[in-house]
Amino acid sequence: MDLAWVRQHVRQAAGRIGFGLVDQTKLVTAASELARNTLVHGGGGQMDSTELRTGATRGLRLVFSDRGPGIPDIERALGDGYTSGGGLGLGLGGARRLVHEFSVDSTPGEGTAVTVICWTTGPPPPGREST
Numbered sequence: 001m002d003l004a005w006v007r008q009h010v011r012q013a014a015g016r017i018g019f020g021l022v023d024q025t026k027l028v029t030a031a032s033e034l035a036r037n038t039l040v041h042g043g044g045g046q047m048d049s050t051e052l053r054t055g056a057t058r059g060l061r062l063v064f065s066d067r068g069p070g071i072p073d074i075e076r077a078l079g080d081g082y083t084s085g086g087g088l089g090l091g092l093g094g095a096r097r098l099v100h101e102f103s104v105d106s107t108p109g110e111g112t113a114v115t116v117i118c119w120t121t122g123p124p125p126p127g128r129e130s131t
Contacts, residue, residue, distance in 0.1 A: 030098040042066025070108035
């Protein structure tokens, strides 16, 4: 995956969906950090993006996945002040604060998948998400 392509794709998709400039920037920043983690720590991988809609609310789901070494301690990796060095200085915890929904699925030795979702007007009520 190419980091410049990820940033461009996410910005274009977020603009097309109706995100304002500030929310586009937050999502692009989170995506850039997650893509970089996928490349540097996971040895490369992929990003899948899906446009979501529930009523008038639109969103974007991004899934960053790799087959790298995994994250042995997810809680520690999500903590403030944790860094592996060389990134935007956000880490997983910073990326998590920039989006509405965030989840990490990681198995040491098998890889990691990080899913983020941003909504145009905040998250919809539980159980209302559709694609």
